[in-house]
Amino acid sequence: MDSNTWALLADLHIAAKRTKAARGVVMADNLTAVVRDLTALPTLPSAVLIAGDCSFGEGEADDYATLGDLLQPLRSAGMTLHFMTGNHDNRDNLRAAFGIRAGEGTKFGRHVAVVQTPLANWFLLDSLDPKIAVAGRLGDAQRAWLAAALDAHAQKPAILVAHHYLDDGVGKQPLQDTKEFLEIIVSRKQVKAFIYGHSHDWKVSRHASGIHLINLPPVGYVFSAGKPAGWVLATMQADGIRLQLKCVDRNHPMHGQVVPLEWRRE
């Protein structure tokens, strides 16, 4: 097991019924394939991050019961699971199903965590705001907490994760407090990357500040034909991170794509 390697998953969309299909995909089958791939790796990642939209519907307890069953092989293999909320999740039901581990807490009604690893600190944010439905919002209290937490953990590269993407004027359901979020992270040079899901569209780009923007692929279904469904194997390094795309369809032309990223300088 390698504490510098994490598996990054998003948009699982698991329903209570394992046979549930959407957009031509049985989501439980996709997750089962991902779990099989993960447990077959020669060196296991220490953690599996699930960056929101765990549920198909609105975060019903039955969805999470099925999700827990499907993920059990990862737990049995000793990997730590980090669950995050998306707009299809219910915070209370997610917490009831999977609990809160040491180092994680429910602050200001949100589910956030700072997870320290040898080469980077991970800040797991909670962008679910049921009042605004599909778009997301961190909110004043979480942003204040984040600023303080970043200042308290300034010595190592910081990797931030939330379900929703930044508002770049293109995506229709973004993080509504993108401007305020950027004000916190751009000036704090330890912030090296922002990872998110929500768009069901794998892509890696870079903000003008040098912060890497990593849009995870969906484990479940894609929104446009030909896009990859799958997950990302992330290996932290002293000065960056190496991403490898793992497609559910091993014949997908992008399966195995490696994206090496170097951190912006202080």
Ligand SMILES: [Fe+2]
């Ligand atoms: Fe989603």
